[in-house]
Amino acid sequence: MNELEAAWALTWRDLVRFVRDRGQIMGAFARPLLWLIFMGKGLSTSVRLPGGVDYQHFVFAGAIAMAVLFGGMFQGVTIIWDREFGFLKEVLVAPISRVTIVLGKTLSGTVVTVVQGCLTLIFAPLVGLRLGFGPFLALLGVIAILSLAMSAMGVVLATRMQTFEGFGVISNFVIMPLYFLSGGVFPVERLPGWMAVLVRVNPVTYGVDLMRHALAQPSVFSAGLDLAVLFGFAGAMVALALTWFRRE
Amino acid sequence: MPLGALAVEVQGLARRFGDLAAVDDVSFSVPTGQIFGLLGPNGAGKSTTIKILCTLLQPSQGTARVAGYDVVAAPAAVRRSLGLIFQDPAVDDRLTARENLKIHCMIYGVPRCERRQRMDEALAWIGLTAEADQRLRTFSGGMRRRLEVARALLHRPRVLFLDEPTSGLDPQTRRAMWDRLHELRKREQLTIFLTTHYMEEAENCDRLAIIDHGKLIAEGSPEELKHRAGEERVTLATADDEKAAQELRLRFGVEPQTTDRGLEFAVSHGEEFLARLGHFPVELRRLSVQKPTLEDAFIALTGHSIRPDEASSRDVLRRMVRMRRRS
Numbered sequence: 001m002n003e004l005e006a007a008w009a010l011t012w013r014d015l016v017r018f019v020r021d022r023g024q025i026m027g028a029f030a031r032p033l034l035w036l037i038f039m040g041k042g043l044s045t046s047v048r049l050p051g052g053v054d055y056q057h058f059v060f061a062g063a064i065a066m067a068v069l070f071g072g073m074f075q076g077v078t079i080i081w082d083r084e085f086g087f088l089k090e091v092l093v094a095p096i097s098r099v100t101i102v103l104g105k106t107l108s109g110t111v112v113t114v115v116q117g118c119l120t121l122i123f124a125p126l127v128g129l130r131l132g133f134g135p136f137l138a139l140l141g142v143i144a145i146l147s148l149a150m151s152a153m154g155v156v157l158a159t160r161m162q163t164f165e166g167f168g169v170i171s172n173f174v175i176m177p178l179y180f181l182s183g184g185v186f187p188v189e190r191l192p193g194w195m196a197v198l199v200r201v202n203p204v205t206y207g208v209d210l211m212r213h214a215l216a217q218p219s220v221f222s223a224g225l226d227l228a229v230l231f232g233f234a235g236a237m238v239a240l241a242l243t244w245f246r247r248e
Numbered sequence: 249m250p251l252g253a254l255a256v257e258v259q260g261l262a263r264r265f266g267d268l269a270a271v272d273d274v275s276f277s278v279p280t281g282q283i284f285g286l287l288g289p290n291g292a293g294k295s296t297t298i299k300i301l302c303t304l305l306q307p308s309q310g311t312a313r314v315a316g317y318d319v320v321a322a323p324a325a326v327r328r329s330l331g332l333i334f335q336d337p338a339v340d341d342r343l344t345a346r347e348n349l350k351i352h353c354m355i356y357g358v359p360r361c362e363r364r365q366r367m368d369e370a371l372a373w374i375g376l377t378a379e380a381d382q383r384l385r386t387f388s389g390g391m392r393r394r395l396e397v398a399r400a401l402l403h404r405p406r407v408l409f410l411d412e413p414t415s416g417l418d419p420q421t422r423r424a425m426w427d428r429l430h431e432l433r434k435r436e437q438l439t440i441f442l443t444t445h446y447m448e449e450a451e452n453c454d455r456l457a458i459i460d461h462g463k464l465i466a467e468g469s470p471e472e473l474k475h476r477a478g479e480e481r482v483t484l485a486t487a488d489d490e491k492a493a494q495e496l497r498l499r500f501g502v503e504p505q506t507t508d509r510g511l512e513f514a515v516s517h518g519e520e521f522l523a524r525l526g527h528f529p530v531e532l533r534r535l536s537v538q539k540p541t542l543e544d545a546f547i548a549l550t551g552h553s554i555r556p557d558e559a560s561s562r563d564v565l566r567r568m569v570r571m572r573r574r575s
Contacts, residue, residue, distance in 0.1 A: 002357035005354050005355075005357070006354060006355040006357075008354070009350075009351045009354035009355050010351075010355075012351075012354075013340065013343065013347075013351055016342075016343060016347065017340075017342050017343070020342055020383075021342075085336075085337075086334060086336050086337050086338030086339070087338055087339070087340050088338075089334050089338045090334075090338040090339075090352070091355065092304065093302055093303075093304060093327060093332050094327065094352075094355040094356055095324050095327040095328045095355075095356065095357070096355055
């Protein structure tokens with residue numbers, strides 16, 4: 001009982017911090033707008049996709065993935081900040097288990113990231129996408145699992161990093177490749193062999209593909225496979241976070 | 249915890265990092281209700297010892313008990329029995345004072361029905377009732393420190409650990425903090441265990457243990473330790489130094505030296521000596537007694553002075569960032 005409340009305390013703290021951080025909230029609004037309007041509108045005038053999908057609609061799943069990748073990773077990695085500026089010590093010496101700390105942190109990351117992902121959904125009408133209730137719920141589900149996976153991944157990386165400056169490296173060498181090779185920015189059916197392999201080993205690809213199922217856009221894999229990979233990815237990340245954080 | 253038991257009991261404690269013995273066969277005990285200080289330079293093993301006692305680090309050898317619980321066998325019970333104030337501030341400055349306290353109550357399992365009252369009392373005690381709902385960003389370093397002390401006591405610990413509690417605080421705040429700690433000890437029979445490399449701070453302790461290079465060098469009250477550093481120096485200015493010197497030699501068996509301030513000589517207890525002077529045949533003009541300081545004691549016991557801060561460049565950077573956040 002105490003462990004549950006302790007996990008909630010950590011989650012509650014991150015939510016309060018998020019709501020008070022104007023910069024982060026503005027970023028959460030601005031990022032999807034930039035991708036949907038500038039990137040989407042800009043490219044839709046010159047890019048012709050197979051199956052005749054409007055590029056603005058095509059990049060919608062990508063914009064969601066972008067918000068979730070950045071948001072989740074950032075939330076997980078804030079552990080480094082807590083470590084550097086003390087708060088983590090107060091938590092580590094409390095009579096609660098490491099599992100509780102990891103779960104609390106992952107849960108808060110997930111909630112904050114889901115909020116950021118949903119902001120993108122709100123902008124759907126701007127690009128002429130009409131989301132029914134069913135597709136909306138389905139997208140929400142995908143966002144939730146992907147958010148959980150990315151927050152846990154942030155925690156995993158945080159256990160390996162000493163300073164927050166490393167976040168730039170993560171952004172360039174983890175988030176960007178995961179994003180560009182996810183099928184969110186361009187279709188993945190006719191890529192050269194080596195790139196197709198990279199796309200297929202990238203778990204985010206299956207999240208984006210599942211969103212395409214929900215949006216009734218052409219998809220590459222079956223919804224069942226997408227779901228299985230996504231859950232496996234999230235589970236593996238949470239397990240890894242629990243294992244590595246124990247040494248903290 | 250059984251009554252009259254030892255609050256902290258350490259036996260043959262050692263912690264090695266590779267080849268380095270950070271703590272090397274250390275034994276001591278702290279009775280309930282005492283203020284006990286671990287005095288030593290940076291890198292002497294103070295923080296390592298406190299980390300082991302707070303179950304943040306496993307000992308390589310030996311045993312340690314806090315409030316009667318073994319730190320290795322019963323870490324959860326140890327954690328519930330202790331309050332810890334870290335060397336660096338460990339509060340969340342985007343939250344308010346009350347929110348910081350609330351999180352502590354939640355992660356330490358303070359009974360829900362008592363939380364409000366305990367938080368109100370704590371805020372009143374440290375004089376932050378009016379600022380309770382302000383974010384810590386606006387707080388000074390001293391206000392944050394006070395909040396940390398109040399927070400560490402919310403779950404009613406038996407032993408309060410303080411790691412370099414007043415480093416970076418101005419003298420006035422430092423004194424106010426010590427007044428609070430003395431008050432606490434009197435009111436709640438709380439045991440206070442602290443590490444420090446400030447001599448003035450060490451003076452506040454009932455008992456001190458001097459630690460250097462991981463080894464315990466000496467233990468005792470500040471007075472006892474000072475006494476071990478050597479004798480006290482008495483200076484007498486008289487109307488006739490030559491006659492006075494002869495008198496001192498004959499009647500008291502001391503060997504005074506003539507200096508420009510008068511006659512100087514060493515005795516074990518200067519003030520008692522002056523009381524025994526009685527009807528001294530020579531007119532005395534000025535008397536003074538100079539006692540060895542803790543610093544003298546430290547040098548006498550370890551062979552060197554407490555080394556100045558050898559902070560790495562990263563520590564310096566971190567401190568600078570923190571100062572900016574404090575101001």
